[in-house]
Amino acid sequence: MTGNKLFDFDKSITRQGTGSRKWDALQDVFGNEEVLPLWIADMDFAVPDAVAARVAERAEHPIYAYNIQEDTIYQSLINWVKRRHGWDIEKEWILLAPGVVPSISLSILALSEPGDGVIVQPPVYPPFFACIKDNERKIVENPLISKDGRYEIDFTDLEEKLADPANKLLLFCSPHNPVGRVWTKEELTKVYELCQKYNVDVLSDEIHSDLIYSGHKHTVFASLGKPVIKQSITFMAASKTFNIAGLNFSFIIAPCKRRRGAIKAWFTRLHINRNNLFGVLATEAAYNEGEAWLESLLYYLEQNADTLVDFVQTRLPKVKVYKPEGTYLAWLDFRAYFTDTAELETFLIHKAKVGLNAGKTFGAQGAGFARINLATQRSVLLEALARIEKAIQAIQ
Ligand SMILES: Cc1ncc(COP(=O)(O)O)c(C=O)c1O
The missing domain is CATH 3.40.640.10 (Type I PLP-dependent aspartate aminotransferase-like (Major domain))
Structure with a gap:
């Protein structure tokens, strides 16, 4: 896999105001406009030039x-x-x-x-x-x-x-x-x-x-x-x-x-x-x-996955992270902090102010878990993780 910089996935693209379900429905979905959204499975990246x-x-x-x-x-x-x-x-x-x-x-x-x-x-x-x-x-x-x-x-x-x-x-x-x-x-x-x-x-x-x-x-x-x-x-x-x-x-x-x-x-x-x-x-x-773009995307996403795992293991050690082998989605286990799913949701949405997918929607086995979407700029991912860290420190 190549790590070329031909494609700039760090470049921020404002999606608000484009009718984006991920970014423009925060009030509807989370009841809080201030959440940083890392939920529904789409990406904050521009498509390959040839597609556009x-x-x-x-x-x-x-x-x-x-x-x-x-x-x-x-x-x-x-x-x-x-x-x-x-x-x-x-x-x-x-x-x-x-x-x-x-x-x-x-x-x-x-x-x-x-x-x-x-x-x-x-x-x-x-x-x-x-x-x-x-x-x-x-x-x-x-x-x-x-x-x-x-x-x-x-x-x-x-x-x-x-x-x-x-x-x-x-x-x-x-x-x-x-x-x-x-x-x-x-x-x-x-x-x-x-x-x-x-x-x-x-x-x-x-x-x-x-x-x-x-x-x-x-x-x-x-x-x-x-x-x-x-x-x-x-x-x-x-x-x-x-x-x-x-x-x-x-x-x-x-x-x-x-x-x-x-x-x-x-x-x-x-x-x-x-x-x-x-x-x-x-x-x-x-x-x-689009194949060269995809190879570059995979390289970037995998670094995001590594960033997530490293952050969680070093700064949120009671949270358990399942490193994805594929997909740009990762599964987080918050059960060391919350057994009650409603409490976990309130914590994520209103204390940490991050918009993740609630684990319970993936079946009863997801209670106490959340799904995070890694297909965003690394700076956004790090901001979301820092928000979670800060909110966890406040409840300890
Ligand atoms: C496993 C899986 N199947 C299907 C879909 C959505 O497919 P479509 O939008 O083509 O209906 C998703 C979207 O997240 C998915 O994760």
Whole structure:
């Protein structure tokens, strides 16, 4: 990984006044305008120049009406998945979609029946619970276990849940938000073998798969089997990687014709058959021309993760930090100070004045925890940590 200074991630860019959910909704979200926001998963960094230029160039033409789907986007997706993840995919496996969460929801509808169990591994990305519940399926928990400073899958419990014929799907987060694990090939193989054994389909949310730190390697779940795992649906997007989530574009990779057909039928039924013009162009530009920017971003983010760990260990030693192996999110355990989640929230929002994601939203296992977003200027991260340190000193 290169540490070049070609891209300046330290440069501060004011986001207030741009309709940013992270920065412009502080009163709504936290009830306090003064919090420094390090919560929702987007970044305080400018997109690669090539992405901004492609969007601006198209925006120059003042008609943004119905567009056709140029074939070039498929080639960009195929090349990216091959280059970054070593996985050969075919055009016909790909379904273009507005976002990963709606795609997960539609896939649940397509591949299970009301009342069926869908397994999740909390603490986990909150919409996973909603996608299951809102579609009248049953949330079945296979909680992760914290061991030696990192989270692991409880395979004994997972096997029990998979063995129950009422449970039809595993909704898998890889890499895992919020605990930051990049699952190893061995772990993935175990999950694969168990799902094979009990004939459970896997919905593998790999939206964070481009955000991997040194010493770790992402393996696409579906690529584990030869030639490919037909029981797995993969969800990907350039939205987290290149900070273009507002452009609403993602893609599903479904190698199995029957399962792909079932998902497609739900898109048809709901008449979701167009893609955001700018989302497609931005993704294409990012995947074709954004790789050097991404390498530089990863270097910067990893230094932020190191900064966080160092600060917490030296200046907030009773707080426990899980260093992310991937994703720009980190999981903090405040239970040495707060067992009551409401007290922790009041402390963070009104005493420390930092806006983090409350741990309890990631499942009951998150009580006493918070998620911090590292994708900001290092100075902002340090300011947030200093605020937490000062507020902790005041309660000791
Ligand atoms: C695991 C995971 N899946 C999906 C999403 C959001 O996907 P989308 O905005 O495409 O619906 C996020 C955003 O934070 C995420 O962390």
